[in-house]
Amino acid sequence: MEQLLIYFFTYKEAIFIIALSIFLGIEVISNVPSVLHTPLMSGANAISGVIIIGGIILVGHADASKISLELILGIFAVIFGTLNVVGGFVVTDRMLEMFKKKKK
Amino acid sequence: MEQVLGNLNGIDFTLGETILELSYLISALLFVFGLKLLSHPETARRGNFFAAAGMLLAMITTLLLHKNPAGNGISLNNVWIILAALAVGSVLGWTIARRVKMTAMPQLVSFFNASGGAASALVALLEFPNASMGDQGSILVTILGLIIGSVAFSGSMIAYGKLDGKIGDIFSGIMKYVNLFLLLCIVAIAAFIMTSGQSPAQLNWAIYLLLAVSLIYGVMFVMPIGGADMPVVISLLNSFTGIAATMAGFIYNNQAMILGGILVGAAGTILTLLMCKAMNRSLLNVIIGAFGGDGGSAVQQEGGVMKEISLSDASILLSYSKSVVIVPGYGLAVAQAQHVCHELEELLSEKGVSVRYAIHPVAGRMPGHMNVLLAEADVPYNQLVEMENINPDMPNTDVVIVIGANDVVNPAAITDPGSPIAGMPIINAHLAKNIIVMKRGRGKGYAGIENELFFDDKTRLLFGNAKDSLQNLANEIKSL
Numbered sequence: 001m002e003q004l005l006i007y008f009f010t011y012k013e014a015i016f017i018i019a020l021s022i023f024l025g026i027e028v029i030s031n032v033p034s035v036l037h038t039p040l041m042s043g044a045n046a047i048s049g050v051i052i053i054g055g056i057i058l059v060g061h062a063d064a065s066k067i068s069l070e071l072i073l074g075i076f077a078v079i080f081g082t083l084n085v086v087g088g089f090v091v092t093d094r095m096l097e098m099f100k101k102k103k104k
Numbered sequence: 105m106e107q108v109l110g111n112l113n114g115i116d117f118t119l120g121e122t123i124l125e126l127s128y129l130i131s132a133l134l135f136v137f138g139l140k141l142l143s144h145p146e147t148a149r150r151g152n153f154f155a156a157a158g159m160l161l162a163m164i165t166t167l168l169l170h171k172n173p174a175g176n177g178i179s180l181n182n183v184w185i186i187l188a189a190l191a192v193g194s195v196l197g198w199t200i201a202r203r204v205k206m207t208a209m210p211q212l213v214s215f216f217n218a219s220g221g222a223a224s225a226l227v228a229l230l231e232f233p234n235a236s237m238g239d240q241g242s243i244l245v246t247i248l249g250l251i252i253g254s255v256a257f258s259g260s261m262i263a264y265g266k267l268d269g270k271i272g273d274i275f276s277g278i279m280k281y282v283n284l285f286l287l288l289c290i291v292a293i294a295a296f297i298m299t300s301g302q303s304p305a306q307l308n309w310a311i312y313l314l315l316a317v318s319l320i321y322g323v324m325f326v327m328p329i330g331g332a333d334m335p336v337v338i339s340l341l342n343s344f345t346g347i348a349a350t351m352a353g354f355i356y357n358n359q360a361m362i363l364g365g366i367l368v369g370a371a372g373t374i375l376t377l378l379m380c381k382a383m384n385r386s387l388l389n390v391i392i393g394a395f396g397g398d399g400g401s402a403v404q405q406e407g408g409v410m411k412e413i414s415l416s417d418a419s420i421l422l423s424y425s426k427s428v429v430i431v432p433g434y435g436l437a438v439a440q441a442q443h444v445c446h447e448l449e450e451l452l453s454e455k456g457v458s459v460r461y462a463i464h465p466v467a468g469r470m471p472g473h474m475n476v477l478l479a480e481a482d483v484p485y486n487q488l489v490e491m492e493n494i495n496p497d498m499p500n501t502d503v504v505i506v507i508g509a510n511d512v513v514n515p516a517a518i519t520d521p522g523s524p525i526a527g528m529p530i531i532n533a534h535l536a537k538n539i540i541v542m543k544r545g546r547g548k549g550y551a552g553i554e555n556e557l558f559f560d561d562k563t564r565l566l567f568g569n570a571k572d573s574l575q576n577l578a579n580e581i582k583s584l
Contacts, residue, residue, distance in 0.1 A: 007241020025370025037472030050364035060178035082193025084220035
């Protein structure tokens, strides 16, 4: 318990960010028309690929002088993260492109 | 970049570190703006672009400026490795996203979500040994990241398989208890890791066990969920990936990751609840009480007769109607009949018939599935009318064409309080003057419930693959 309180204090800024971001997330997407549910979900999915930053940090500071399981798994984390980010944004754009051309 | 700018709590910080944090702030703002713009049709594409730009910025600055706690930057050797991995991921992601058919969109979104979950789980797994002993806070966020990331990964893969038709629904009453047991195992292992007092390095076996159980749980969790509930699950798994990314953000105390992840987590959760509301069911009910299994109280209708209609009768009926409403469902997507459907709709419009589409919020297999499908066939989106707006017009509608939809037009939701879908808002197709139902066979819908609409006196059925039926109907109308 004490440890968790210490953790809270150490990371209080981040925890504040979380608390406020939850409301922000709800607020930002409320009243979204159902026509956009799929692109919104897909775009959000791409943003959740922000884990790629973690992958870059992980591999960035890994010992690259020899091939280890850690290094290989780390590289896979980067590849998966990129797949999520690039694939997610591209596919969202493709969907929205279809909506767009109908607008004229 | 190495220039020391100042001193905070006894630690010097450099220009590089400051620029990095500043870039994270900009990225986070771009995520928020992007998501905001994504929720309006006119600005959606720009929003997606903003969010992507934010991501790119955070990636570049991290690569160039990130320093570990010891103050070392990313060495050139590692930069090359990362760039190579980024290149592989980008080429793969780009190719898949561009090549895959629009109709396979739900699978694709699941697949990308799975890869995000896998990345989160891997990062948590590899960072666990670095958590310092006794720092319960860091250990907690690391294992939470691992659990949520793994469940998101294996769950999304199963969802992908189901949507792609590779995996069927497996449902049995025991699964509820198996899942509960697995969940308890996860909690127990997590509690053990938190309280054992051993160093993270000694606990490596436990963390791999936790990974394995979480992966199995993800599989078991999605397995029994029926096709009709897929939109809810996909949206839920999407929010899991976001939360997993947030947990990883805590590991690195990285604001961009924390904010980006939690935004997705919150947005995904809201979308999930919206879907649940559209089916008048609670989230818990969707997760544990898959449809069909125990709809015991449902009154099993004494069938009645399904009355077929010939193509020529159907074409005459449609051609001389004033207003026609098309209710598309998953069957339209399966048959890939969206283009023919649009062709038929244009033919009728030329004859002066007003044709609109009625979109149920959970029609199809992902949120907004029908909108994407019909948009691909160039149907103008002002012709797509949401359920609440079309229902009042139903009694004045001459013909409703139900294409591959079932539960979303089942009047049992209103009339039979014992039905598993009781209370679910439906498109009131049964109030129209005539109903034509296109169905592959005489089977029931995903929910496994008899649909009395099909036996209604006003209803005529056109059996066969939706694409063929629509094509034949269109040819028939042309030749009139």
